[in-house]
Amino acid sequence: MSTPPPKTAEPPSLPMHSGPPQIVSSLDLDQLEPGTRHNLHLDLFRDPAGQQLRIPVLVVKGAEPGPVLGLTAAIHGNELNGIPAVHRFVHGLDPKRLRGTVVGISVVNIPGFLLRRRGFSDARDLNRLFPGKAGGTDSQLVIMRLREQFLTHINYLVDLHTAGPGRTNPVYARVDLDDPVSVELAIAARPDLVVNKTASPKTLRGAAHALGVPCVTLELGAPQVLQPEIVMRATKGLRRIARHLEMLSRPLGLGGRPPLCNESSWVYSEHGGLLEVFPELLARVRKGQPIAHIVNLFGEIVGEYKAPFKAIVIGKTADPVAPIGTRIVHLGKLVPWDE
Numbered sequence: 049m050s051t052p053p054p055k056t057a058e059p060p061s062l063p064m065h066s067g068p069p070q071i072v073s074s075l076d077l078d079q080l081e082p083g084t085r086h087n088l089h090l091d092l093f094r095d096p097a098g099q100q101l102r103i104p105v106l107v108v109k110g111a112e113p114g115p116v117l118g119l120t121a122a123i124h125g126n127e128l129n130g131i132p133a134v135h136r137f138v139h140g141l142d143p144k145r146l147r148g149t150v151v152g153i154s155v156v157n158i159p160g161f162l163l164r165r166r167g168f169s170d171a172r173d174l175n176r177l178f179p180g181k182a183g184g185t186d187s188q189l190v191i192m193r194l195r196e197q198f199l200t201h202i203n204y205l206v207d208l209h210t211a212g213p214g215r216t217n218p219v220y221a222r223v224d225l226d227d228p229v230s231v232e233l234a235i236a237a238r239p240d241l242v243v244n245k246t247a248s249p250k251t252l253r254g255a256a257h258a259l260g261v262p263c264v265t266l267e268l269g270a271p272q273v274l275q276p277e278i279v280m281r282a283t284k285g286l287r288r289i290a291r292h293l294e295m296l297s298r299p300l301g302l303g304g305r306p307p308l309c310n311e312s313s314w315v316y317s318e319h320g321g322l323l324e325v326f327p328e329l330l331a332r333v334r335k336g337q338p339i340a341h342i343v344n345l346f347g348e349i350v351g352e353y354k355a356p357f358k359a360i361v362i363g364k365t366a367d368p369v370a371p372i373g374t375r376i377v378h379l380g381k382l383v384p385w386d387e
C-alpha cells in the first residue's frame with residue numbers, strides 16, 4: 049500500500065503590492081475617510097544611528113461608525129504565526145461593509161523580527177516594559193510611544209503570540225476571568241483552551257487592562273515558523289471576534305465553550321540530558337502519570353517526571369537537549385466554566 053503524495057496548500061487571497069505605505073507620526077483615525085483602507089508606517093522613534101524605526105499598521109476604517117479593534121503581532125520578534133493572521137484578516141475585510149475600525153500592527157518588534165529573536169535591539173523583552181518611560185532606554189521609549197500612539201486609540205485588543213523558543217503550544221487564549229468582556233473575546237476566537245491568568249501591568253495585555261481596554265492574548269503554536277493550519281485558525285478567530293463585536297453583519301452564533309484552566313504551571317527539569325516528553329498537546333494526564341524522562345548519553349534514565357496534578361497539557365518543549373532547569377511541560381488545571 050502506497051501513501052498518497054503530499055499536498056500543496058492553496059495560496060491565500062491577498063492583494064498585490066500597491067505602492068509605499070504612508071508615513072505618519074501619529075495615529076489619527078478620526079481624520080481617515082470612512083469606508084477606506086490604509087497602509088501606514090508609524091514613526092516610533094529614532095534609533096541611535098539616526099534611523100527612524102517605523103512599524104507597519106494596517107487600518108480599515110469601516111463605512112459605519114463602531115468600535116476600534118486593535119491587533120498586535122510579533123511584539124516578540126520571533127513569534128510569526130500572528131503576522132499572516134493579521135494580514136489575512138485585515139485584507140479579508142470590506143471597508144464598505146465594516147462597522148468600526150480595525151487597526152492591526154503586523155510586526156510590533158521590527159528589530160527582533162529581523163534578528164529572529166524575541167527581544168528588541170537591546171535584547172529587552174518589550175512585553176515586560178509597559179507602560180514605558182520617557183527618557184528611558186530605546187525599548188522603554190518604544191513602549192511608551194506604542195502605548196500612546198496605539199493603545200489609547202483602541203477599544204479592544206487581540207495580542208498574538210506563540211510559544212517561546214524550543215517550545216510549542218496549541219491555539220490557546222490567555223485572559224483574566226475577572227474581566228467578562230475579555231472572556232467573551234477569548235471564547236469568540238474558539239481556541240483549543242482558555243487559560244485564566246491575571247496579566248502583569250508590565251505586559252501589553254496588562255497595560256490594555258489598566259486603560260480599560262478588554263484584551264485577549266492568543267498563543268499560536270510554535271515560534272520562528274509559519275504553521276498554515278494555525279494561521280488559518282487564528283484568521284478565523286479574529287473574524288469571529290469582529291463578528292462578536294458586531295463589526296461584521298453576520299452575527300456570531302453561540303458556539304460551545306472551550307475547556308477552561310483556572311491556573312497553570314510548568315514542570316521544570318532537575319537533570320540535564322536528552323529529554324523525551326510523553327503526552328501530546330491537549331492530552332489529559334492524571335496525577336502521578338509519567339510525563340517525561342531525561343536520559344544521559346549512555347541511554348540511562350537520570351530523571352523521571354510525573355504530573356503533579358490532574359491536568360491538560362497546554363504547552364511542551366520541542367527541544368530534546370535539556371539543561372537543568374528546562375521547562376518540560378506546561379500543565380493546566382481544568383475547571384468547569386461556572387466556578
Ligand SMILES: [Zn+2]
Pocket residue numbers: 124127208209210
Ligand atoms: Zn510572545
